[in-house]
Amino acid sequence: MSLLFETIKCQNRQLHNLHYHNYRVRWSLENLLGITDDFDFENTIEIPDWVGEGLYRCRVSYGEKISKVEFFEYEFKHPKVIQIDNYQSFKYDFKYEDRNGFQNLLKLHPQADDVIIAQNGLLTDATYANLAFFDGTKWFTPNTYLLLGTKRAYLLDNQLLTEEAIAVKDLKKFKRIALINAMRDLDLSYEFEVNNNIILIK
Incomplete structure (x- = not known):
């Protein structure tokens, strides 16, 4: 079951700020589900070949385990x-x-x-x-x-x-x-x- 998710910036096929995403996942799993796990996105996310050199949004859905990893092209929206x-x-x-x-x-x-x-x-x-x-x-x-x-x-x-x-x-x-x-x-x-x-x- 997917309960939580992370959005990770992927630019030029590099995932950004993984230290802070890892911390939030570990904190969430421990405080919400009682799971203590040395979680590390560096070892769990594989960037698909079709993801190019531009800006992409990586969305990871997870509960006790990762259930889905998706990549989307990203464009900034500017609020008025x-x-x-x-x-x-x-x-x-x-x-x-x-x-x-x-x-x-x-x-x-x-x-x-x-x-x-x-x-x-x-x-x-x-x-x-x-x-x-x-x-x-x-x-x-x-x-x-x-x-x-x-x-x-x-x-x-x-x-x-x-x-x-x-x-x-x-x-x-x-x-x-x-x-x-x-x-x-x-x-x-x-x-x-x-x-x-x-x-x-x-």
Whole structure:
């Protein structure tokens, strides 16, 4: 049974950030299923011959064992409208295959390209990414995140991000937003303005 999944960046036939993906899988298996396993994607993923030198998304579905490995060509999507929604009870501390909660949020806001979840007035994550905000000098990420993101962990470990509580009302002090995940880094960021809990990308 597939319960969880990982998305791994594959560029020029190289898998990226495997140390952090391995850590999250081990952490998830131990905390969710009670399995302690020296898991290593380096020894379990074979890149198909048809995968070329461009950018691909590798999706690994797993439970107690890996059930499926898929590769997809990847193109960046650029949001224009991001809704901020207060959803106190929302949890996504494991990277579940079941993402109905996120899909339902998106359906509530058909005018938006993405939704950022706020809890107790504090920002957490967007539906498909952790958050980062630039104040003109440094990048910051909410310490009230939902999911232990692999790119987020890498950026924090390399002191490219600083954790702090970020309230909705704090957004006016930032100049740029980045939606960071396995496929997206800080170099893909946007100027924005906020109007009535809506982030408008300039």
